[in-house]
Amino acid sequence: MIYVSDTDRQYDLVVWGATGVAGSLVATYLTEQYSPDTLSLALGGRNAERLKALVSDLTRQSEWSEIPIVLGDATDPESLREIAHSTRVVCTTVGPYTTYGTPLVEACVETETDYCDLTGEVTWVREMIDRYHEPAVDADTRIVHSCGFDSVPADLGTLLVQSDAADTFDTTCDMVRIYAESARGGVSGGTLASMVEQFEAASTDPLARQTLRHPYSLAPPGERSGIDPGTQRRPRKDGLRKAWTAPSPMAPVNERVVRRSNALLGYPWGREFRCTEVIPTGPGLKGAAGASLITGGLGLFIAAMSIGPVRSAISEYVFPEPGEGPTAEQVKKGHFTVRVLGRGTTRDGPFTVEAEFGADWDPGYGATARMLGESAMCLVEDDTNSPLDGGVLTPASAIGDPLVDRLRDVGFTATVGRATEN
Structure with a gap:
């Protein structure tokens, strides 16, 4: 030292x-x-x-x-x-x-x-x-x-919900759902290069594959287990918002970061705390169709990136080079909104707490x-x-x-x- x-x-x-x-x-x-x-x-x-x-x-x-x-x-x-x-x-x-x-x-x-x-x-x-x-x-x-x-809106949005629940109800939410409601912005070559690295690691390293699959992989050693099933993988009708949802591509990062926050802080939200991030697509048949479309597109992208030669071709011929990114105008025109809903229970019955986290700038830049x-x-x-x-x-x-x-x-x-x- x-x-x-x-x-x-x-x-x-x-x-x-x-x-x-x-x-x-x-x-x-x-x-x-x-x-x-x-x-x-x-x-x-x-x-x-x-x-x-x-x-x-x-x-x-x-x-x-x-x-x-x-x-x-x-x-x-x-x-x-x-x-x-x-x-x-x-x-x-x-x-x-x-x-x-x-x-x-x-x-x-x-x-x-x-x-x-x-x-x-x-x-x-x-x-x-x-x-x-x-x-x-x-x-x-x-x-x-x-x-x-990755991962301030999800992590701090959850903290806001849990702090408000503790202040109002003298207890915390045993379940939080993070909704990536809207986002507009560009993606740089550096960000995409980082994504490629994740797929490369998963293709060759068993520990990397386990890390990406296990919902508690960022928890402290000896505490990498729990009741949370992890990332949503298919369209699902949401019980909190009465709407359809699709898997979020950011969920594998954000959910694990939030669970690690809970562990590092000494489990103030309980050891049975559950966290899921999704993309809301709306109610009815239109919502179901939107959720299916997003799920299918995400699945095809993951499948393509999991094949070495295809991944290399996409990286070389489709993705921008590291150092390339959105223009200043794109950055200014961007925006995002993340909504966090928490559900808990007191002796008087269930309660919900809602937080919103957003900005009128490109989310990634x-x-x-x-x-x-x-x-x-x-x-x-x-x-x-x-x-x-x-x-x-x-x-x-x-x-x-x-x-x-x-x-x-x-x-x-x-x-x-x-x-x-x-």
């Missing part, structure tokens, strides 16, 4: 991968939202010329007159240790994390540097839990994964840049209400309500409806 006191750190925050699509959006957001008087910021990557060009653009568009750059390589552990050594928090957008993420996590644990990312790579997160959770606990270092569209940037700022300013000082954590378990408040302040919808008895 390399101990560095916070007073010896040169920077508050390093955005690692700042010249990529997501990284440049995070850097732009931070320089627009914060001033050099309140944040000591540096931008990191491996290409000095591209970093200098980004700094030139940002200083023309903001009150920042200069922004330091730090150079390193995701495959060079020593350069990553030097970067981690220089800052209090690292915020990274460099993926696929399965390929490029592990040395940086290791460097942050070694130097006791807090860390956040936007990964949705479940198999890699499982590896980080097994390898680094206990060392991070011992180092009082927070390694916070999935601080973007404009909104994610703000979610990741504010997650990093919570770590910089130690603005959390978490009982945990370290470990491989989730947004709800590492930060909690302060992140909800910050996101509301910058334009997100994050509301909880009045709990009503049914």
